[in-house]
Amino acid sequence: MPVEGIPRRLSFTKSVPSDRIITHFPQAYHADGTPHQSIGFSQQVRDACSQNKTGTVGLKICKAVLVGDVAVGKSCLVNRFCHHTFDRDYKATIGVDFEVEKFNILNVPFNLQLWDTAGQERFKCIAASYYRGADIVLVAFDLTDIDSLGHCLQWQIDACKSARDPLVFLVGTKKDLMVESTYAQVEEEALRVAKEMNAEFWATSSKNGECVKEFFFRIVSLSFEKAMKGELNTMNDKQKSIGNELIKIDEPPEDIYEKKKFKTKCCA
Numbered sequence: 001m002p003v004e005g006i007p008r009r010l011s012f013t014k015s016v017p018s019d020r021i022i023t024h025f026p027q028a029y030h031a032d033g034t035p036h037q038s039i040g041f042s043q044q045v046r047d048a049c050s051q052n053k054t055g056t057v058g059l060k061i062c063k064a065v066l067v068g069d070v071a072v073g074k075s076c077l078v079n080r081f082c083h084h085t086f087d088r089d090y091k092a093t094i095g096v097d098f099e100v101e102k103f104n105i106l107n108v109p110f111n112l113q114l115w116d117t118a119g120q121e122r123f124k125c126i127a128a129s130y131y132r133g134a135d136i137v138l139v140a141f142d143l144t145d146i147d148s149l150g151h152c153l154q155w156q157i158d159a160c161k162s163a164r165d166p167l168v169f170l171v172g173t174k175k176d177l178m179v180e181s182t183y184a185q186v187e188e189e190a191l192r193v194a195k196e197m198n199a200e201f202w203a204t205s206s207k208n209g210e211c212v213k214e215f216f217f218r219i220v221s222l223s224f225e226k227a228m229k230g231e232l233n234t235m236n237d238k239q240k241s242i243g244n245e246l247i248k249i250d251e252p253p254e255d256i257y258e259k260k261k262f263k264t265k266c267c268a
């Protein structure tokens, strides 16, 4: 099925499952919990996608690392999104696990590489070696454990050390275990921490799936928009430098004038 409003000529949709096609910009979880104010893909990005001027974006893999305290629910979050499963038994992650998810955004292929790291102290060294070059840092905490929220800033600092100006998200897990009144208090504190981290806040449940798909669609869409804008800037810079080269070629080099002057002088 072609995506509505998007040309048929590209058939990337075929290699991507139908539930990984993004045609609309997903909204933030909480209006006060995000540093990203845009409510849609920019016109510049939409135009580039519809004209198939996407450069190398479709070939790149966007790297996301998921960090946070032990047993906050990182692996469950990944498994809910990638495999639609939930395991109530705790199995510690040894070092790291990773998944690759293929998306189609505005008819452009976009790949997400998701690194699920171990929260246990003894694996921290191994896990940290996978932070390098991350485009996205996801810091998870357990909504029922306020201490895990308190450690998020440090997780962010550690993960961002070797990342490349990443988008940062603060994600609360196990929302199904919260009663409304307690949740409201935790959310207030989480919004404060998110602001301090310049991160976008989300609250999810891997048990019942609440907001899990929306969360991943949001991170991948923001990342796509950022990658596209970077690519368009690079393409503009290249065009400008080609333009400058042409101007240089049009103008005769200075020494031609010098030779002419010399000739005139000799003939006179």
Ligand SMILES: Nc1nc2c(ncn2[C@@H]2O[C@H](COP(=O)(O)OP(=O)(O)OP(=O)(O)O)[C@@H](O)[C@H]2O)c(=O)[nH]1
Residues within 6 Å of the ligand: 068, 069, 070, 071, 072, 073, 074, 075, 076, 077, 087, 088, 089, 090, 091, 092, 093, 094, 117, 118, 119, 120, 173, 174, 175, 176, 177, 204, 205, 206, 207, 208
């Ligand atoms: N009720 C409920 N339990 C959850 C949820 N997410 C995770 N859990 C439980 O929390 C425990 C830990 O989950 P994991 O996903 O293994 O935690 P982790 O953060 O990956 O742990 P490490 O790999 O040790 O860092 C498991 O017993 C899960 O079943 C959730 O959304 N709701």
